[in-house]
Amino acid sequence: MKQVNVGLLGLGNVGKGTYTILTKHADKISGMSGSQIDVKKILVSDVNKKRDIDVPKEILTTDAESILCDPDIDVIVELIGGIDTAYFYIKQAILRGKHVVTANKAVIATHGPELMDLAKKNRVLLLHEASVAGGIPIITAMLKPLAGNEFTEIIGIVNGTTNYILTQMTENNMEYDTALRLAQEKGFAEADPTSDVEGEDAAYKLCILMLIAFGVYVDPKDIPCEGITKIAKADIDFASQFGYKLKLLAGAKNTNGRLKYYVSPTLVAESHPLASVNNEFNALFVKGDAVGELMFYGKGAGPMPTGSAVVGDIISVAKCIGTDLLDVTPAQPYPVTEDDLELIGESKSMFYINFLVGDEPGSLGKVSTAFGNHGISIQSVMQRSQGEAAVPVIYILHETKRKQLDEALKEITDNNFVQEITSILRVLS
Amino acid sequence: MKQVNVGLLGLGNVGKGTYTILTKHADKISGMSGSQIDVKKILVSDVNKKRDIDVPKEILTTDAESILCDPDIDVIVELIGGIDTAYFYIKQAILRGKHVVTANKAVIATHGPELMDLAKKNRVLLLHEASVAGGIPIITAMLKPLAGNEFTEIIGIVNGTTNYILTQMTENNMEYDTALRLAQEKGFAEADPTSDVEGEDAAYKLCILMLIAFGVYVDPKDIPCEGITKIAKADIDFASQFGYKLKLLAGAKNTNGRLKYYVSPTLVAESHPLASVNNEFNALFVKGDAVGELMFYGKGAGPMPTGSAVVGDIISVAKCIGTDLLDVTPAQPYPVTEDDLELIGESKSMFYINFLVGDEPGSLGKVSTAFGNHGISIQSVMQRSQGEAAVPVIYILHETKRKQLDEALKEITDNNFVQEITSILRVLS
Numbered sequence: 001m002k003q004v005n006v007g008l009l010g011l012g013n014v015g016k017g018t019y020t021i022l023t024k025h026a027d028k029i030s031g032m033s034g035s036q037i038d039v040k041k042i043l044v045s046d047v048n049k050k051r052d053i054d055v056p057k058e059i060l061t062t063d064a065e066s067i068l069c070d071p072d073i074d075v076i077v078e079l080i081g082g083i084d085t086a087y088f089y090i091k092q093a094i095l096r097g098k099h100v101v102t103a104n105k106a107v108i109a110t111h112g113p114e115l116m117d118l119a120k121k122n123r124v125l126l127l128h129e130a131s132v133a134g135g136i137p138i139i140t141a142m143l144k145p146l147a148g149n150e151f152t153e154i155i156g157i158v159n160g161t162t163n164y165i166l167t168q169m170t171e172n173n174m175e176y177d178t179a180l181r182l183a184q185e186k187g188f189a190e191a192d193p194t195s196d197v198e199g200e201d202a203a204y205k206l207c208i209l210m211l212i213a214f215g216v217y218v219d220p221k222d223i224p225c226e227g228i229t230k231i232a233k234a235d236i237d238f239a240s241q242f243g244y245k246l247k248l249l250a251g252a253k254n255t256n257g258r259l260k261y262y263v264s265p266t267l268v269a270e271s272h273p274l275a276s277v278n279n280e281f282n283a284l285f286v287k288g289d290a291v292g293e294l295m296f297y298g299k300g301a302g303p304m305p306t307g308s309a310v311v312g313d314i315i316s317v318a319k320c321i322g323t324d325l326l327d328v329t330p331a332q333p334y335p336v337t338e339d340d341l342e343l344i345g346e347s348k349s350m351f352y353i354n355f356l357v358g359d360e361p362g363s364l365g366k367v368s369t370a371f372g373n374h375g376i377s378i379q380s381v382m383q384r385s386q387g388e389a390a391v392p393v394i395y396i397l398h399e400t401k402r403k404q405l406d407e408a409l410k411e412i413t414d415n416n417f418v419q420e421i422t423s424i425l426r427v428l429s
Numbered sequence: 430m431k432q433v434n435v436g437l438l439g440l441g442n443v444g445k446g447t448y449t450i451l452t453k454h455a456d457k458i459s460g461m462s463g464s465q466i467d468v469k470k471i472l473v474s475d476v477n478k479k480r481d482i483d484v485p486k487e488i489l490t491t492d493a494e495s496i497l498c499d500p501d502i503d504v505i506v507e508l509i510g511g512i513d514t515a516y517f518y519i520k521q522a523i524l525r526g527k528h529v530v531t532a533n534k535a536v537i538a539t540h541g542p543e544l545m546d547l548a549k550k551n552r553v554l555l556l557h558e559a560s561v562a563g564g565i566p567i568i569t570a571m572l573k574p575l576a577g578n579e580f581t582e583i584i585g586i587v588n589g590t591t592n593y594i595l596t597q598m599t600e601n602n603m604e605y606d607t608a609l610r611l612a613q614e615k616g617f618a619e620a621d622p623t624s625d626v627e628g629e630d631a632a633y634k635l636c637i638l639m640l641i642a643f644g645v646y647v648d649p650k651d652i653p654c655e656g657i658t659k660i661a662k663a664d665i666d667f668a669s670q671f672g673y674k675l676k677l678l679a680g681a682k683n684t685n686g687r688l689k690y691y692v693s694p695t696l697v698a699e700s701h702p703l704a705s706v707n708n709e710f711n712a713l714f715v716k717g718d719a720v721g722e723l724m725f726y727g728k729g730a731g732p733m734p735t736g737s738a739v740v741g742d743i744i745s746v747a748k749c750i751g752t753d754l755l756d757v758t759p760a761q762p763y764p765v766t767e768d769d770l771e772l773i774g775e776s777k778s779m780f781y782i783n784f785l786v787g788d789e790p791g792s793l794g795k796v797s798t799a800f801g802n803h804g805i806s807i808q809s810v811m812q813r814s815q816g817e818a819a820v821p822v823i824y825i826l827h828e829t830k831r832k833q834l835d836e837a838l839k840e841i842t843d844n845n846f847v848q849e850i851t852s853i854l855r856v857l858s
Binding site: 017021022025028029032033129135136137139140141143144145146147148149150273276288289290291292293294295296297298299302304305307308309311312313314315316323 | 461569702734
C-alpha cells in the first residue's frame with residue numbers, strides 16, 4: 001500500500017481533533033484512500049507542554065523548517081491559524097512540491113487566489129474544506145456533485161458565536177451583553193470576540209464561498225459588513241411579532257451577472273429553513289439552477305467537526321498522490337458566466353425600521369407619506385401605544401435601495417416626524 | 430482537451446434534465462472536468478416521437494447494442510429505470526470496460542454489491558449519486574469529505590411522494606385518499622403509487638445508504654417496512670398535540686456493532702430538524718462520530734435536481750478517464766467496524782398507541798398497569814372525554830421492544846380493557 005506522510009503545523013484544538021481522527025480510524029481511512037497515512041512530524045510551540053492527547057514526543061518539533069524541508073513529507077496540514085506565518089508556511093510548502101490542507105479561513109480569504117495559482121503551477125493540491133462552516137462539506141459539494149449547476153444564490157449562517165448569542169437573546173430573553181458572556185463561559189466565544197461579533201469572520205467565509213460558487217474574488221474588506229453588537233433585544237421581540245427571526249447572514253446573489261453580497265444581521269421569515277438554525281449550529285442555503293434549493297446544516301466549529309473536514313481533505317490528497325490526476329484537475333473553480341461578473345456589493349433589500357414616535361396625531365401618516373414620496377412601499381406597520389409620551393412604531397418596507405431609504409429617512413428626521421430612528425435591519429426576501 | 434463521449438440510455442424526465450444541463454453548462458463542465466464531454470448516442474424507444482427538448486435526431490437510436498458496443502463511448506449513463514433491463518445494460522457496459530453512471534435506486538439496491546465488484550474487477554467506475562434523494566449530494570458527502578467519520582446513524586425523509594401526502598394531511602386537514610389524489614394531480618405521485626406509499630422506494634434508498642454509510646448490504650426485502658396507507662388524519666392531529674409531526678422515515682443506527690434499520694411512519698419531535706421538512710422535499714440526517722449531527726435538505730426528485738446529481742457523477746468520471754486514479758480508489762465503501770456488523774433489523778423504539786376505550790371507570794388504570802406488568806413505562810397519556818360511549822386514549826410509551834409491546838397489548842385486548850387498538854406508531858427517540 002502507498003505510504004503518505006503528513007506534517008501537521010499546530011496541535012491546538014483542530015490539530016488534536018485531526019490527529020485523533022487519523023489514529024482512531026486509521027483502518028477505514030487507509031481503506032478509503034488506498035494509502036497508509038502517517039503523521040510524521042507536528043509543529044508545536046513547546047515540545048514539553050503537558051497535553052491531553054497521546055502523541056509520541058519524538059514527532060513533536062518547534063522547528064517549522066524541519067517539516068517543510070523534509071523530503072519524506074507529502075502533505076502539509078496547516079492548523080496554526082492567523083495570517084502571516086500561516087501564509088508563509090503554506091507558500092513554502094507549495095514551492096517545495098508539497099500538497100497543502102488548511103482550515104485557515106483568514107489565509108484563504110486574504111491570499112486564496114495567489115496560493116491557488118501557485119499550487120496549480122507547482123502541480124500540488126491546496127484543499128480547504130474546513131475553512132468554511134467546519135464539518136459541513138459545502139465546498140466539496142459545490143465543486144464536485146453540484147458542479148453541473150450555475151449557482152444563483154448562497155446564504156449562510158457561518159458564524160457559530162453570533163448565532164449562539166442571537167439564539168440566546170431570542171429564546172432566553174437576554175440582552176446582548178449577557179448572551180455574549182454566556183457564550184464566552186460555554187466556550188462559543190473568545191475572550192476578545194471582535195472578529196466574530198463584528199462580522200469579520202463571516203466576511204472571510206463569504207469571500208471563500210463566492211470564490212467557489214461564482215469563481216470570483218472579492219476582498220473581504222470590500223464586503224459590506226455589519227456585526228451584531230448594536231442589536232437590541234426589543235427589535236428581536238418586535239420582529240418575532242411579524243413572524244421573523246434575527247440571524248447574522250452572509251449572503252451573495254447573482255442576478256443576471258450582477259453579484260450582490262453582504263454580511264448583515266437580517267430578519268428571516270420563520271418558514272425559511274435558515275430560521276430554525278439555532279445556537280452554535282451553522283447552515284448553508286444554496287440555490288443552483290439545476291438542483292434548486294439545498295440546505296446543509298451542522299456544526300461549524302469545534303475540534304472534531306473541523307478535524308472531520310481536514311481529514312476528508314487529507315484522504316482526497318492521499319488518493320491523488322502518485323497518480324497523474326493532477327494534470328487534469330483544475331485547481332480553481334471555473335467562473336460561472338461567460339463574461340466577468342459585475343461586483344456590485346450592496347443590493348436592494350426589504351427593511352425593518354424601528355422609530356420612536358411622539359404621541360401626537362398624524363405622525364404615522366407623515367412617515368408613511370415620506371416613504372411614498374421616495375417610491376418606497378410599506379409591507380406592514382405596527383404601533384404599540386401604551387399611553388407613554390413616545391412609542392415605538394415598526395415598519396416593514398418592501399424592497400428598496402439603501403440610498404432611497406436613507407433619503408426617505410432624512411426627510412423624516414429633518415421634519416421631526418419621529419423622535420428617533422431606533423434601528424434599521426435588513427429583511428431577507 | 431481530453432474528449433469524453435457519453436452514451437445516454439433513456440430520454441425520459443431525468444434523461445432530458447441531464448442532457449439539458451450538459452449542453453447548457455458545457456463551458457463550466459469542461460472547465461471543472463478538464464474534458465470536452467459530448468453525448469454521442471441516446472437510447473430511446475421511438476426515434477420519431479415528438480419531444481419537448483432540442484436533441485439532434487441523428488444521435489437517437491433504438492438499438493442499445495449500438496451504444497454498448499461503440500468503442501468511442503467512454504461512459505454509459507443509465508436512466509431507463511426498472512430492474513432487469515437496466516441491470517443487463519449496466520453489466521454489459523462494465524464488461525466492455527465502460528464507466529457507468531446511474532440514477533437507478535432499484536438496480537443498485539438489488540444488484541449493487543455484485544455490480545460494484547464487477548466494476549472494480551474491470552477497473553471502471555460505477556457512480557450513483559442520483560439514486561438516493563435526487564439532487565442532495567449525500568453519497569459523495571459520505572464517501573469523500575466525511576470519509577474520516579464512523580457513521581452511527583442515518584435517518585432520511587427520502588420519498589417526496591409520501592412526504593407531500595403527509596404534509597397535506599397535517600397542514601391542510603386532508604384524509605389520506607384526498608391527499609394522494611392531490612399528489613397525483615400535482616405530479617408528485619404516480620398513477621400507481623404503490624412503491625412509494627408502501628415504503629418500497631424508501632427501502633431501496635435505505636439499502637443504498639447503509640451500503641455507503643456502514644459498508645454492509647441488507648436486502649431491501651429484509652428491511653422492516655411499513656408504508657403510509659393506513660395513516661389516519663386523527664392520529665396526526667393527536668400527535669401534534671403532543672408536539673410531534675408524522676414523517677415516513679428510513680433509518681439505520683449502529684449501536685456498538687448492532688445495526689438496526691426500518692422504514693416506518695414515525696412521530697418526530699417538532700424541535701428535530703427533520704420535523705420541518707415539508708411537501709416534496711427530502712432530507713438526510715446523519716450522525717458521524719467526528720462531525721456530529723449534519724442535515725442535508727433539498728429536492729429529492731425531478732428532472733433537473735436528479736440531472737444535477739447525474740452530471741456531477743459524469744464530471745467525476747470524466748476527470749478520472751485516462752488517469753491511473755482508478756488503481757488507488759476503492760470501488761466500494763469500507764466497513765466501519767473491525768468485525769462485521771450484526772444485522773438485527775427491528776429495534777427498541779418509543780411508541781404512540783391510540784386506543785378506543787369504553788367510558789367505564791378504571792380503564793385507564795388497567796391499561797397502565799398492563800404496560801407496567803410488561804416493563805413498559807409511560808411517557809404521557811391523553812384522554813379526551815366528550816361524553817361519547819367510547820373515547821380515544823393516546824399513550825406515548827418510553828423505549829421498548831416491539832415483542833414486549835405486543836405482549837402488553839395482548840394482555841390489554843384479551844381482558845377487554847379497551848374496545849380497540851386504533852393505531853400504533855413509532856416515535857423517534
